[in-house]
Amino acid sequence: MMDAPAEAAIDLQLIVNGTVRQVRTEARTSLCDLLRDALHLTGTHAGCEHGVCGACTVLLDGQPVRACITLAAACDGRAVTTVEGLSGPLVDRLRAAFQAEHALQCGYCTPGMLVSAVDLLERKPGADDDEIRRDMSGNLCRCTGYVGIVRAIRSCTRS
Amino acid sequence: MNKASAAYASVGHPVRRTEDERHLHGAGRFVADIPWPGALHLAFVRSTVAHGVVRAMRAPALAAGESFWTAADLNDIARPIVAKLNRPGFQVAAYPCLATDRVRFAGQTIAAVVASSRARAEDLAEQVEVDIDPLPVIASARAAFAPGAPLMHEGWAGNHFMKFTRTFGDFDDAVARAEVHLTRRYRMERLAPSPLETRGCLSVFDRAQGRLLFHTCCQRPHIQRDFLAEQLIGIDQHRIQVVVPDVGGAFGVKTNLYPEELAVAAISIRLGTAVRWIEDRMEHLLSACHARENDETVTLHANRDGEILALEAEYLVDGGAYSMLPSTSAVEANMSANVMPGPYRIRNYRATAMSACTNKAPTGPYRGVGRPAACFAMERSLDELAHVLGIEPHALRRRNLIPTDAFPYTSATGLVYDTGNYPPMMDTAVRALGHAHVRAAQQAAPADARERIGIGYAWYVEQTAHTAKEFFARGSVVLYGFESARIRMDIAGSLTIETSVCSHGQGHATTLAQIASEVTSIPIDRISVRAGDTDVVPYGNGTFASRSVVLAGGAVHQACGRLVDRLRAIAAHLMQTTPDELSVSAQAVHGPEGNAPLPFARLAQVALQYVHELPDGIEPGLEFLASYRPPVETGAFSAGVHAARVAVDTETGVVRLLDYLVVEDCGQTINPMIVDGQVYGGVAQGIGQALLEEIRYDAQGQPGTVTLADYLLPGFGEVPEVRIEHQHTLSPFTAYGMKGTGEGGCIGGPAAIGNAVTDALRGLGVSVTRAPMTARDVWTALQAARARGGAGGRRAEPAYTWMPPQ
C-alpha cells in the first residue's frame, strides 16, 4: 500500500467491534479487505467479491451489508460488527443452535450466515420457515444444503 | 437412528462437531487468513482468446520489489504438468504453468506479476500487453471430432484424450432376443464445482534452510507434495512441506495440482520469499477444473415385461484443453462407462467412452464424477421404457434390481458390490413419497391446470473406499492404496490422532474421535485430531472418493486397538493376571474382582515415565501407527434412491420442488448427523445441476459465465427441506460395517427431478433430455409440443427439452 499514489491514500477512523481503530488505506479498499488485511479480522471471508455469495456480510451501524462491495472509505466514523464481535444472549443461542443442527460443514460461509441470521432474528423474531428462507437467500452455502441452517434459525425464533 | 447404535457407546451417535466452535467465532483459519508479514501477492495474466499463438508480450512498468514472470523465466525450475492414464490410446497433453507459445482456452495463465498487494498486482497484470494470433476454435466435443478439425495438440491422432468401446456379456445375442429397443440421447452440461472458498496458496521459500513451505487449500497434502517434488526442478521432496489449514469446501476441485499453484511455488523459490495467490471468483469460474459436460446416447434392449436384456451407451465428454493432474480429462467418461448398470442386474452391456479435447477450461473430478450423468441417462431411459411398456417406473426398477441374495455381486463391468438390500429401499421410497396419493391427485387435476404435478425416482450405487487394485484396474497412474493414523496417548491419558485424510468440511475431527472413543472409552473432548501437515501426519492419500471414514477410520480403529492391547498388557502385569481377564471401560482397565481398576493415566505413567515398572518384553511409549489397507480393495458399496415431487408451471416453465426424499444405505453410520449433512449438501448440488448450474461458452470459446450472477448456485429458496430415510446394510469387511457416503447425495438429483418433470408433462408431450432443465427449456419444449398438436398417443414422439445441434 506504500506504493499507492498519495492522492488515493485516505485516513479513516472506524469503531470495529466496539474499539476505535485508525487506519490509512487506499480509497479503493473494500471494507472486507480493510478488516482482513489492515485489522487482521479474518473471520470475514471473501467468497465472490461481487456481492452475490454473502460470506463477507458484516453489520454496519447494526445493519447487514456486503463488506466486499462497501468501500472502507464510506465507513469512516461508523460502527462495524464482524463475526468476531457478535455477542449477546441471542448470538449465544444461535451459535449453539448452529452446532446442534449441523448448520455448518466447512465453515467458510458461517460468519456471513451468523451475521445475516442475527439481523433476521432481531427484525423478525417470529419468522416462519418461508421468511427465514427468503430473508437468508442472500447467503450461499455449498456444503449443508441449508437444512441445518434453517433448523438452527427456526429454533431461535419466538414461536 | 441406527438400529445398531445401541450396541455402541460413541459410534452411531449424532455427536456435536468439535470443529464448529472456531468457525462460529470467526476463528477458522483458511489459506487467505494465514498471517505472513511481508508476503507478496501474485496475479496472473490470462488469455482472453480461446485458441491462439502468443507472439509477443510487453512487460508492465515495475516499481522496486515488483516482478514479472513468463514461461521462459520458469522453464528451468518447473516442468509442464503431464497427466496420464494407463489406457491404450490415451493421449497426453502437457500443461505448462505459464503458456509457452500456444494458448488453448480463455483463462489460461500466460504470465504472472508479483507486487505488494493484490490490487497492485492486478494493476500491473492489466498493463501487460499480449499479442495473440488467433487459431480456429473448437468449442464442442462434436466439433473436435468433425472431419478436418484442426489438431489441438501436436502429434495427436485425433482430438481425443481417450476413446474406447468395451463389450460385456453376450451382448449381440441379448439384443437379438429383446422385444423392445429404446434409444434416447441425454446431455448434462458443464459445471463449476464452486466451493465457497476459491483456490489459493501461500508459498514460502526459506533460503537458509533450502526448504519450501507450501500452504494450500487442497484435499491431499501428501499427494500434493509428491506432485510438487515431481514438477519442481532442483528441490528434493524431503525439503518440501505442504500445510493445509481449514479448507472452505473442495468437492473434488481441490484434488488437482494446478499450473497456478506450481507457478506460485516456483516464483517463491526464485524470489526466496513468501508469495500468496488467492484466486478470485472469476478466475475460479474460468480456470479451476470444470466437470461433467457429458453427452450420452443410451439404448435399452428389453422384454415387454420390463426385463432389461442389454444396455448400450455412448458417452461423449467435452474434456477441455488439457488433462488435470492426476485424474485426467478422461475421468468423467471412464467413470460413467464403468458404473452405468448401477443397481440393476444387467449382464450384457456395450460402452463407448470418448473424451474430446476442445478450447475450453480443463475438466476434472467433481463430487459424483461420471455418476450423476450416468444416473441421469440411465434413470431417464428407464422412465421412458416404463412409459412405452405401460408399467409404473418403480415397478420397472423393482423388476430389474439386483436381488438381495445375489450379493456379493460382480457387475457386468467387474465391480464387486459387497452387500446391498435394494428392493426394500424402492418400497420405502414409493411409500414415503406418497406415490399412490400423487397418482390420484394427477387423475383428479383439471385438464387445463396451470401447474402440473409429477414424481420421479432415481437410483445409484456409490463405490466407496476402493484402493490400489481398483485404481490400477482403472488405469490410474497414482494408486491410492491406504490411509493412515498415528495415535499417541500422553501421560494424562488423553489422546492425539494424526491422520492422512484432510477434511474440507466432513467433520473428520469428530468422526475419527468417535471411533477412537469407541475403542478406547476415552471421551471425545479428550481426543485431538490433527491433519493437513506433511511434516506431522503420516503418509496417506487424503480425502476424496468417499473414502475417509472407512480408510482413516479403519486406521484409527487399528491403531487404537494396539494401544488398548498395550494398556491391557501393562495392567495385566501390574495386577498379576493375564490380559484376557481384563476389560476396558471408563478410561481404565478393570481386572478380576478384588483389583482396583487401573486408570489409563496410571498406565500411561508406567509406559512413558516409570518404565522400570514395565514387564519384560513390552516396549516403552504409547505411539501407534496404523496404515490401513482394507482386506477387499474393490470398495464398500453404498446405495440410494432419490424421489422428487415437482410442480411445473406450464405458463412459465418454472419447476418447483414440492418434496425431495432420499432413501440411503451406507451401512453402519459413525455420526448420523454428519451423514445426513453429507446427503443434504449433496442433494443441494444435485438440485443445482438439475435446475440452475451451467457453464456456457459461445462458438468462439468465450466464456459466458464468469460471475455468480451468471453461474447460479442454489440458495435457500431453491433447496427444499429434504427428507432422509435410512437403511443399514453392513459391509462385511470394514470396521463396524461402515461404508462411505460423500458423493451419493449429488448423484440422483438431475435424474429424479428430470423424471418428475417428465412425469408432470407426459400428458402435454414433453420429455426432459438435458440438465439443467431450465424454465426456458421447459417452456420451449411445451411450445414445440403444442405446435405439434399435443401429447398424442402413448408412443408418440415427445418434444424434448433443448438439445444442441448434432
Next chain:
Amino acid sequence: MKPVPFRYQRAASLEEAVAALAGAGADDDVRVIAGGQSLGPMLNLRLVRPTLLVDIHRIEGLRAIDVLPDRGVRIGACVTHAMLEDLPSGDRLPPGLADVLRHVAGGIAYRAIRCRGTIGGSLAHADPAADWPSALAALGATIELAGPAGRRSVAASAFCLGLFETAIEPGEVVAAVVLPGSVIRRWGHRKHCRKVGEFAHAMAICIDRGGEALEAWLGATGGAPVAIALDRGALAGTAGSEAQRRALLRERIAAALPDSIATGDAYARHLHAQMAAEAVNDILANR
C-alpha cells in the same frame, strides 16, 4: 478482483456534491456513488474505471422520507431499499402507496444489498433489470435532479433512456423522487427471476387508480421501461376462467410489445407478456 486506483471525496451536502462534479479535471472520469451496490461489483470487476468517486451517501438531506401536503411523498435519493421495505404502516401515506413501495423494495436482491442500495442510485445507474425504473414510472413519479444550474424535475416515465442511460446531464445528481398522493385502488407487480433475489429477466407493474385506462409498465426489457396501455372496458368481457383471462391478456400485451424488446427470443418475449398479464390480472381478479 479489485478496483482501479481512484480518489475519493465525500460530500457533506448536495451543493458540495454538485461542486465536486463541476470541479473535476478534464481528464477525470467522475462517478457519483451512493450505496454502491451496483457500482461496487462493477468497480471490483473493473468494468468501470473512475479516477474520482464522489460519495453522496452521507448527505443528511438525501435520507429523508417526507409526506407532502397532497399526501404524496418525497423520497430522498439516498433512502435505502431497506428503509422503504420497512416503511411503518399508518395513515400518513395514501392507501396502497406504502404497500407498493414496501413490496417493490422488499423484492430487490437481498437484505444486505437493500440495507445499502438506494432508490436514487438504482435510478441513476439505470440497469434495465432494476426494479425502480418501471415501478416509479408506473407510480407517476417525478425525479428531482440537482445540477450547476439549480434543480429540475423529470418525469420518471421519461427518465430512463436505455441501457445504463438516463436523462441526467453531466454535473447533475439525483436528489429525490416525488410520488403523487392519489389513491391506489389496486396494484399488481410480478417479476421472473431464475432464483430468489437474482436479477429479474422480466417484470411488470400495473397501478389501478380507478380510471378506464390501465397501463402496464414492463421492466427488465434490456433498455428503458416500456408502457403498454390497456382499456379496462375491452377487458370487461373476459369473465372466463383465470387461465382464459390470463391468456387473453397475454395475447393483447404480446401484440403490443415493441419489436425491439428481446428481438428473436420467443421465451423472453413470452415472459414479458406473462408477467404483465399476471400484474394486470392481479387488478382484475377479485381479491
